[in-house]
Amino acid sequence: MRRKISKILLGICFSLSLTSCIGSKVIAGYEGYLTQPGKNKEKVMKMIGGWTKTGIGSHYHSGPDAGPLVMFGLEGLAQYVRTSDKIYMLLAESIETDPDNQNVSIVKIRDNAYWTDGNPVIAKDFMSYWYLAHNEMTSYMLDIVEVNNKTFKIYWKPYCSPSEEARKILISQDKKTACAPYHIFKDYADEVIELTKGLKPNDPEDIYYYQTHFGKKWTEEANRRYGEIYTNFRAHVHDGIYPGTGPYMLDQYDENTMILKKNPLYYNADLVSFEKMIFKRGGPTNIQMLLNNEIYYLDGLPLKANLESYLQSNGSLVNYKVLTQDTLGILFNFQKDIWQDKKVREAFQYILDRDLIRRSLAYYTTTTWTPLTAMCDYEAEKWLNPDDFLKIPKFRHDEAKATELLEEAGWTKKSDGWYDANNKKVELTVGTPGWNDLANILQSLFGQFGIPLTIKNADGPGGLLANSRVANSEYDMMTYLTSLNPWGNHPGGAYKHFFDQMDAAMMNIPTDPNTGRYKLICTKADGTGTFDAWSVYERIYTFTGDNLRSKTGDLVVGIANEYLGIDLYNGLTGSFFNLDYVGNLPFPEKFAIDRNVIDVLHYDDYGHDELAGTNVFFGEYTSYSHGLITARD
Incomplete structure (x- = not known):
């Protein structure tokens, strides 16, 4: 079985132009960053942006999206x-x-x-x-x-x-x-x-x-x-300047380009290095614009082989890696009878070789072997008591164990695949927000185990959520973020995503018909009884100290032990910068040797906060308004 799976995955990897089984190539370094002048005499930053084509309105609440003006203004x-x-x-x-x-x-x-x-x-x-x-x-x-x-x-x-x-x-x-x-x-x-x-x-x-x-x-x-x-x-239509207080203000824009100029009234104006920010509308040519020096920053982490190719083709680019405080995985749709049996949910934890999936699609990050916890493992390690952290269930790739559990649940393996306890052939459909690479690998792995998997792509996360919520949704499960915390370093952020944003709704977790609150009863981390997960989340920002750690442990361990989904690997993004035009970037000693900076820093690692702030979706404009990213002139 293992040999067959490996052959399938090698085929997929080849079609994706992956080099997941080969170590990283050393990309030629960039010399003279700290000792020689750059090329940005005009002190202009260029990057990708998006805004409403028909107009941005006259103020933030007027309806249209002003995109970069909101982020930097x-x-x-x-x-x-x-x-x-x-x-x-x-x-x-x-x-x-x-x-x-x-x-x-x-x-x-x-x-x-x-x-x-x-x-x-x-x-x-x-x-x-x-x-x-x-x-x-x-x-x-x-x-x-x-x-x-x-x-x-x-x-x-x-x-x-x-x-x-x-x-x-x-x-x-x-x-x-x-x-x-x-x-x-x-x-x-x-x-x-x-x-x-x-x-x-x-x-x-x-x-x-x-x-x-x-x-x-x-x-x-x-x-x-x-x-x-x-x-x-x-x-209300405001006739004056688009109101803002940030480091930049609107200069001009059309459908494809937005130009912001430095705000002379900004309280930190002396620290703002770039005189102008020029944004080009994003699209399929983003990478080509980066390679052609038309933009100087781009968020993203391509597949490993592609990343190395981009860095080799433009000797002025560097790529940093930044943990995204999220996890990619599988969420079960509890509209479906198949997931009502906890033993079946447990069996599915063993089916996939998660490490093989991670190496194929996210080479630089780490594999997670937990069920859905709604909090990524390194965030849980920070917030949980050590004893509670060790109680999070861990699994492995063990198809024999998966078979044993499914048979205990009344399933039968026949020549043409698996049949459930009602002797109905198991054929599943997975919904994705357009993540074809992951879906294709899952389709092959589940197929090799004897469970045919049909892929249905939705129009982004919003479409995936909408399609999963309809009565009798065609999705049996969804591939998406099984944890996400973009709301600051507090456990409340992770469970805000789970309860208020996406996951619980997408999985159709049952709700109380009178209150609309999710009915998710879990066992406490210490095993002394049960608790209502929503009620703990609702008060998460009121807890402090040991009580916060204990309550967070209950949520993480309690939800994990319900086997609501499968965590596959930790999320990771990247930041491309053009070193000819952008100055004061972190770790010049590293990209002087290799411009593919592969270090993945955690909370307590030296330089983590500075590195995280370079990603425009993590710190927004703060690195620019505080002089941490400057024009290299």
Whole structure:
């Protein structure tokens, strides 16, 4: 059996132009990076971007997507760097707990923070935003009170007040809080603040208390009125400069190119090296544009052979590897009868050679041998007590064990494949967001085991979610991210993805018909009893210290022991930079020898935070606004 599988995989690897069984080639280094001048005399950064072709609107909430202008022109009070512990204070000079009330945060705004039209950034700008645009933050808030123009207080709900550490993470998750300036949207802000403050408080014993905005009872009439105000706010056409506070502001754009110019009023303007940012619309020519020096940065990690080819064809490119704090794998669709038997779910953990899959598709990362945990293994290692971390079930590639478990579940292997306990031939369909390479390998491996697998490609993650949710979905399982945490370094981020974003909905985890909450009862990590996973997640940001570790352990170990899916390998992305044009990049001593920088750093490794910040989707503009990435002139 192993020999047959290997032959199949070798064929797939050949068709994908992979070199997964060969060590990395040494790519010629780049000399003189620290001692010789570069080529970027104009101090311009060029990269890929995307925005609404028909127009970007006049402000952030107007509907269209302004793409790069949002990323580099708008900001919040604070900004975290994904996968790291780094949080930059941006418009906030400080965020501290009120010594007189532990349920209150005092936010002080920078004195030198201005909107692009010259108006100072004030406390009411943030009140305007949060009262107009309800989001997760406002479900934790009780009130926002202005102290003076540059100071305001956030009153957190006493019964679900986030911990001091979690407050900064939650605030930094809200990355574009400076997007509804009070001096422009005063009429809408005043009206919605008056409406909200006039509502009756909600009962803390109410099951929905954690979800209600500002702890109020939102009646049908209040929701209707709020909706009207919000709709009018979005429809407002602003005649002046697109409002922002970030390091760059709009210069010009058309369907294919957007040019941003340095914001002279930016409080960190002296540290901003690039005078302009030029964005080209993304598409199938991204790599060619990189190779032709038309762009100087590109996010991504191609297959190993392709990566080496790109680096060899352009001697000025470097590629870094950055862990993405996610896991790729398989999610079971619990609409289907096949997954109702836990022994069957356990058997499927043994079928696949995950290491072979990882070497074929993600050469530089690591294999995971766990069931779906909803938290990647290195994140779990950081947050769990060591004893709990060791309790996460680990599997291996063992088709004999898989066969034994399936037979115990009443399945039978016949000459034409597997039959379930009802003597129905097992033929499965996997939905993917377009991940053909992974789906093809899974199809071959399951086929060799005796389970035919049909591949159905959806239109991206959104299409995959929609298709999985329809009644009697054609998907028996889905390939997607079995864990993801892009919301700051806290366990709440991982389970936000699982419960609020994608996975639980995609897998059709049963819900309570009265409350809509997921019904996922798991066994505690110490085995002393069961717990409701949603109820723990709902309060995850309120826990601290050992209690946070213990509760996180319950979630990770408890969900893992339900065998809801299969983790395959840890996610990894890359960052391409053109060394002729971009300066001050990390590890010049490494790319002086080999421009394929293969080091994969973890949280506590030297240089991890700096490396993570170079990826524009991890730190956004912070490395550019703080002088960490500069023009190499």
